[in-house]
Each structure stands twice: as structure tokens, then as C-alpha cells.
Amino acid sequence: MAHSGNGNNSLDADREVCVEVSNLWKVFGHEPERVLDDPELRAATKEVVLTKAGCIIALRDVSFNVHKGEFFVLMGLSGSGKSTLIRCIIRLADPTAGSVFINAEDICAFDEERLAEVRRHTTGMVFQHFGLLPHRSVLDNVAYGLKIRGVLREERYEKARACIEKVGLKGWEGYLPSSLSGGMQQRVGIARALAGDPEILLLDEPFSGLDPLIRRQMQDELLELQVEIQKTILFVTHDLHEALKVGDRIAIMRDGEIIQTGTPEDVVINPSDSYVRQFVQDASPTKVLTARTVMEQPPVLLYSWQGPKAALQILRDANVDSAFVVARKARILGQVTVEGLVALIRKRDTFLKDALNPDIQTCHADSILDDLVPLVASTRYPVAVIDEDNRFLGEVYVSTIIANMIQEQGPEEDEEAVEEAQDGLAEGQEDTEENAKALEDGPSEGAEEA
Ligand SMILES: Nc1ncnc2c1ncn2[C@@H]1O[C@H](COP(=O)(O)OP(=O)(O)O)[C@@H](O)[C@H]1O
Ligand SMILES: [Mg+2]
Numbered sequence: 001m002a003h004s005g006n007g008n009n010s011l012d013a014d015r016e017v018c019v020e021v022s023n024l025w026k027v028f029g030h031e032p033e034r035v036l037d038d039p040e041l042r043a044a045t046k047e048v049v050l051t052k053a054g055c056i057i058a059l060r061d062v063s064f065n066v067h068k069g070e071f072f073v074l075m076g077l078s079g080s081g082k083s084t085l086i087r088c089i090i091r092l093a094d095p096t097a098g099s100v101f102i103n104a105e106d107i108c109a110f111d112e113e114r115l116a117e118v119r120r121h122t123t124g125m126v127f128q129h130f131g132l133l134p135h136r137s138v139l140d141n142v143a144y145g146l147k148i149r150g151v152l153r154e155e156r157y158e159k160a161r162a163c164i165e166k167v168g169l170k171g172w173e174g175y176l177p178s179s180l181s182g183g184m185q186q187r188v189g190i191a192r193a194l195a196g197d198p199e200i201l202l203l204d205e206p207f208s209g210l211d212p213l214i215r216r217q218m219q220d221e222l223l224e225l226q227v228e229i230q231k232t233i234l235f236v237t238h239d240l241h242e243a244l245k246v247g248d249r250i251a252i253m254r255d256g257e258i259i260q261t262g263t264p265e266d267v268v269i270n271p272s273d274s275y276v277r278q279f280v281q282d283a284s285p286t287k288v289l290t291a292r293t294v295m296e297q298p299p300v301l302l303y304s305w306q307g308p309k310a311a312l313q314i315l316r317d318a319n320v321d322s323a324f325v326v327a328r329k330a331r332i333l334g335q336v337t338v339e340g341l342v343a344l345i346r347k348r349d350t351f352l353k354d355a356l357n358p359d360i361q362t363c364h365a366d367s368i369l370d371d372l373v374p375l376v377a378s379t380r381y382p383v384a385v386i387d388e389d390n391r392f393l394g395e396v397y398v399s400t401i402i403a404n405m406i407q408e409q410g411p412e413e414d415e416e417a418v419e420e421a422q423d424g425l426a427e428g429q430e431d432t433e434e435n436a437k438a439l440e441d442g443p444s445e446g447a448e449e450a
Contacts, residue, residue, distance in 0.1 A: 019066040024098030029055030058084040060256040075243040076253030124193030128205040132177040139173040163191040183214040286369035295394030334358035
């Protein structure tokens with residue numbers, strides 16, 4: 001998968017931090033500071049705070065870092081605070097407490113002018129409901145942000161055309177949004193966000209309004225695009241499968257809090273509590289587990305300079321039929337079998353490489369198990385796991401993959417979490433109208449400036 005190479009690097013503490021959110025609170029309502037000044041209210045549930053203080057806690061002490069070039073996902077049920085969080089990051093909503101740093105600059109200390117600057121130059125936003133200007137062509141929609149910035153006509157059209165081509169819409173420049181499908185309209189939305197060449201892309205449920213097939217296609221396209229553009233991406237979704245597929249790391253939100261941050265693998269293998277466990281229970285391990293996680297060290301590894309007789313002895317001692325052969329620095333050459341070695345010895349050939357079967361199945365350490373299925377199906381030997389330099393790292397057995405395909409069913413103890421999840425969903429439904437409103441004022445803010 002295009003993005004999987006990033007997966008482990010994102011854990012690297014040395015990587016440059018692009019967005020840093022610390023102890024962020026957002027309370028909606030009259031005199032929200034009252035809630036934060038009162039230790040009892042600070043610790044109270046959303047419902048209690050609403051009843052006692054008439055305020056809504058949308059974000060509660062949220063902290064996380066996003067690294068440069070990282071694909072970071074905020075995942076949670078509707079109403080969990082995802083949109084508020086993303087809006088606070090570019091101060092479309094003002095945090096009640098806490099701090100947001102973008103490239104080590106304190107966004108909360110910025111005046112309106114500098115904020116507008118950040119929104120136009122550093123960040124690009126994509127909304128669920130596209131937010132396109134209905135009476136303007138695709139080209140004008142994409143070029144719109146550049147126009148506001150005062151970029152000259154020729155240059156902005158040139159840039160817009162390049163972005164339209166990037167999202168696969170070449171030839172559609174002259175059409176109105178209404179003549180495009182939902183998926184195509186969202187490609188326009190992405191092109192518009194890219195047009196200003198922002199460093200950070202903020203996408204708030206960009207694919208939630210699309211049907212599942214188009215949605216999967218859009219996810220693939222975005223991942224491919226990311227390989228090319230290498231932006232820092234903050235991507236919001238309520239869909240776990242989407243989160244697991246696209247994210248280098250995922251932060252799971254509930255009731256305004258981040259309850260777990262980790263790679264897709266971390267989240268599936270080590271859910272932080274019963275709520276997360278409930279969420280990830282249906283996730284297919286073969287879509288998130290990588291070869292690196294499940295590979296094993298072989299009982300025997302042969303070296304190209306060993307003689308056939310020694311090799312045969314080693315295989316027999318270990319009671320195995322075959323083994324991988326590596327050269328210096330563990331570079332993989334192929335594999336030999338007991339039969340092959342016996343034939344070689346009969347011919348009085350003393351070179352192990354003459355018995356090599358170079359036709360082996362290999363995969364990279366970051367490959368997900370799903371992608372290994374066709375490989376293990378086409379060989380009766382294990383699949384060799386290698387790195388970029390062809391070095392042997394370990395092997396994966398067909399039995400391991402099958403075992404992971406049989407999904408584990410969690411115990412019934414989590415009824416509470418199920419109920420909570422269902423409550424959340426019901427609550428989310430009531431929210432949607434409000435959310436739509438909140439989202440809408442993003443692009444229209446720009447419209448007002450025109
Ligand atoms: N402008 C607002 N005024 C009052 N409450 C709001 C406002 N915007 C969001 N909320 C509330 O904050 C909580 C988080 O909402 P939101 O960030 O939209 O969640 P999500 O994007 O995860 O669905 C919800 O309870 C929502 O009702
Ligand atoms: Mg939202």
C-alpha cells in the first residue's frame with residue numbers, strides 16, 4: 001500500500017512536529033470559563049455540565065502532535081468533537097483553554113490578519129458537503145482562493161488547472177459543480193484545497209457523503225495523491241475502516257476527549273479500553289496487521305558460501321524440507337529444498353547456488369496481510385519478508401494468515417460499551433443539522449471576503 005511505508009516512521013520521536021495541540025478545551029455556552037474554573041464541573045460528564053451550567057463541553061483537555069508529512073486521523077462518533085477540534089486548530093472556533101502551535105508558532109496569539117494569512121497559505125480545508133460555489137465553473141472554484149489572495153488571473157488559472165489534473169478532472173474545468181457526481185465534486189474540493197499549495201490539509205469527513213464504492217475509490221486516490229504531494233494531513237472520519245485504511249496514526253475521540261492515539265495496528269491489537277475494543281472488534285486484522293508484526297524467524301537460514309552437504313545436514317538436523325538462502329549482509333538469493341540438495345550432491349556439484357530456486361515469494365515488512373494472501377496461495381513455502389535493500393527479515397506462514405483471517409469474537413462483557421456506542425450514534429443524528437451549519441461557514445467565510 002502506498003502509505004504503509006510511513007507507518008513506523010510516524011512513531012519516530014525525532015520527526016518534526018507540524019501541529020501541536022496541548023490541553024485544549026472548548027466549552028460552548030454562556031461564560032464557558034466558569035466551567036473550567038470549577039474543579040467539580042471540569043471533571044463532570046457532558047450531561048451534568050449541561051444541566052448545571054448550561055454549557056456544552058465539546059473538547060476536554062485534548063493533546064496530540066502531528067508530524068510533518070504525517071497522515072493523522074481523528075476518529076469518533078458523531079458529536080465526539082472532531083469538527084470542533086479541527087476548527088479550533090485554525091481558530092474558526094476559539095479554544096476556551098489550551099494551546100495550538102503550527103510550526104512552533106502559537107496560533108492563539110495571532111491577530112485576525114495573521115490568522116487569515118495562516119488559513120490562506122498554510123492550511124487547506126475540505127468539507128463533507130463540498131462547499132463549492134454553485135454558479136462558478138470547476139476552474140473558478142479551484143482558482144477562487146488564489147483570487148482572494150490577489151494572484152493574477154493567468155497564474156491562478158495555471159495553478160488551478162494543474163490541481164484539477166492532479167485530482168483526475170482534466171477536461172471538466174468549464175463545467176458547473178451541479179453537473180458533476182458527488183465524488184467528482186469532492187475532487188474539486190480537494191483541488192481547491194491544494195491550489196494554494198498549503199502545507200497542511202484539513203479534511204472533515206470528506207468522503208462521508210459518498211456511497212461506499214466511490215468512497216473506497218476516493219480513499220485510494222487520496223493515498224496515491226499523498227505519495228506525490230507529501231502534505232501533513234489531518235483527516236476526520238466517523239468510520240473506523242476508513243481510519244484504519246488511510247491513517248499513519250489515529251486518535252480516537254469520545255465525548256470531547258482523545259482516548260487513544262496510535263498506529264492502526266496499535267489500536268486494533270491494544271485497544272486502550274472497552275470502548276475502543278468495542279469499536280475495533282469488527283476490524284479485520286488482515287487489513288491492519290503487517291508482515292513485520294506476524295513474521296517469524298526461520299528455524300534455519302542458509303548462506304550462499306555453505307556447501308550442499310553441510311546445507312543438507314543443517315536442514316535434516318532442523319527437520320525441515322526447505323530454507324531460504326542469503327548472501328552477505330542477509331541479501332536474499334532464493335531458497336533450496338532437501339530434494340534439490342540431494343540431486344546436487346548426486347551430480348557432485350559443490351555450489352549451493354546451483355540448487356537455488358530464485359522463484360520465491362517475497363513481501364515488504366509493511367505489507368498488510370490482505371496483500372499477502374495471493375502470495376501464500378501461489379507457493380507451498382513461507383513468504384520471505386525483506387526490506388528495501390532485499391535483506392531477509394523473517395518469514396510468514398500461510399497458517400499465520402489463515403489464523404488472522406478467522407476473526408476473534410470478543411467476550412460479551414462489553415454490553416456497556418455497546419450501549420454507549422449506540423447512545424452516541426443516536427445523539428449524533430440530532431447533531432447533524434447543527435454540524436452542517438458549523439461546516440458551512442468555512443467556505444462562505446471566504447465568499448464574504450470576495
Ligand atoms: N456552535 C456550537 N454551539 C454549541 N454546541 C456545539 C457547537 N458546535 C458543536 N457543538 C457541540 O459540541 C459537540 C461536538 O460537536 P462536533 O465537534 O461537531 O462533533 P463531531 O464533528 O465529532 O460530530 C457536540 O455535542 C455538539 O452538539
Ligand atoms: Mg463533524
